[in-house]
Amino acid sequence: MNPTLLFIRPLLALIAFTALAASAHASKDHPLIGLSLDTLKEERWQHDRDDFVAKAESLGAKVITQSANSDDTRQTTDINALINRGADVIVIVAHNGEALTRAVKAAKQAGIPVIAYDRLILNCDIDLYLTFDNVKVGELQARYVADRLPKDRVGKIVRIYGAPTDNNARLFKQGQDNVLNPLIKSGKIQVVFEDWALDWKPENAKKITNAAITKNGHDIDAMVVSADGIAGGAIQALIEEGLAGKVIVTGQDAELAACRRIIRGTQAMTIYKPLKNLATYAAVAAVDIVRGKKIETTQTLDNGFKKVPSVFQDVLIVDKDNMQATVVADGFQKAEDLK
Numbered sequence: 001m002n003p004t005l006l007f008i009r010p011l012l013a014l015i016a017f018t019a020l021a022a023s024a025h026a027s028k029d030h031p032l033i034g035l036s037l038d039t040l041k042e043e044r045w046q047h048d049r050d051d052f053v054a055k056a057e058s059l060g061a062k063v064i065t066q067s068a069n070s071d072d073t074r075q076t077t078d079i080n081a082l083i084n085r086g087a088d089v090i091v092i093v094a095h096n097g098e099a100l101t102r103a104v105k106a107a108k109q110a111g112i113p114v115i116a117y118d119r120l121i122l123n124c125d126i127d128l129y130l131t132f133d134n135v136k137v138g139e140l141q142a143r144y145v146a147d148r149l150p151k152d153r154v155g156k157i158v159r160i161y162g163a164p165t166d167n168n169a170r171l172f173k174q175g176q177d178n179v180l181n182p183l184i185k186s187g188k189i190q191v192v193f194e195d196w197a198l199d200w201k202p203e204n205a206k207k208i209t210n211a212a213i214t215k216n217g218h219d220i221d222a223m224v225v226s227a228d229g230i231a232g233g234a235i236q237a238l239i240e241e242g243l244a245g246k247v248i249v250t251g252q253d254a255e256l257a258a259c260r261r262i263i264r265g266t267q268a269m270t271i272y273k274p275l276k277n278l279a280t281y282a283a284v285a286a287v288d289i290v291r292g293k294k295i296e297t298t299q300t301l302d303n304g305f306k307k308v309p310s311v312f313q314d315v316l317i318v319d320k321d322n323m324q325a326t327v328v329a330d331g332f333q334k335a336e337d338l339k
Helices: 003-024 041-057 072-084 101-109 134-146 167-185 202-216 229-241 254-265 277-290 324-328
Strands: 032-037 062-067 089-091 114-117 128-132 155-161 187-194 222-225 270-272 299-302 307-313 314-319
Touching: 032 041, 032 072, 032 277, 032 324, 041 062, 062 072, 062 101, 072 089, 072 101, 089 277, 101 114, 128 134, 128 277, 134 167, 134 270, 155 167, 155 202, 155 229, 155 307, 187 202, 187 299, 202 229, 202 270, 222 229, 229 254, 277 307, 314 324
Parallel strands: 032 062, 032 089, 089 114, 114 128, 128 307, 155 187, 155 222
Antiparallel strands: 270 314, 299 307
């Protein structure tokens, strides 16, 4: 073979590869954003996705959305695919904050910034963490229950936590503990049953509630449940036992089904997270990072690798009394849909 060709062919291949890599990344005016979601099965995450994409596109960005269906392996594969497709920044809602460490490291090695959205990813170099005040969520849930328990006797409660793989579930529990532990220690409250609902599945919450009723009968005053989806499972078990509306049940996310249950009286409250605020902020932050703009943060959170610059959005209690003034007024749910 011609020696010149031996030299030229690898050179041409290198030039072609470099051109391909360069073209994979969009311009700063039109950045390519990878959005890796844990799941889209829950209504809440559909809202987040839609608001994020709408805002990002309004800023000139293109968004590639992936949903892992609550599978760690699949989410890792999704993130690697986003890396290979040349994402300029990747925004991740982690199914398991410990399982994605390697995927984040791969993104960083490729020079791609990573934003953890609502769920912290542990032991890796995250550029930004955007979330709600999840400890406060738990505190508000527990305080709502504590203020409404009988004052003339020990209040008996069941606690249903979220997925043990979700760092947020532990933060919700931490907030609940802040309020409940002193009352438990003083003898004013007794926890008669507690468990974690694997993968936030309603059917797992229903099983936990059934087990609580089997153990304690109908002697239950309240259930501190960490989210609306699993509250739905718990309430189904209460309905079957004739206890719906007689037991205080908490929730979180202001899902349509939960808001309807609150109106009907089978669920007492939910926590409303202004999702649009968080999603649009995240879209702006993702675009700003690509364009080299500084993101203003007021807090940090240690993920085991570093103190991650963080932004915490506030949350609100919603019950029958203020639903119109909160989730309906914000356009999160429509009044006609709540009937």
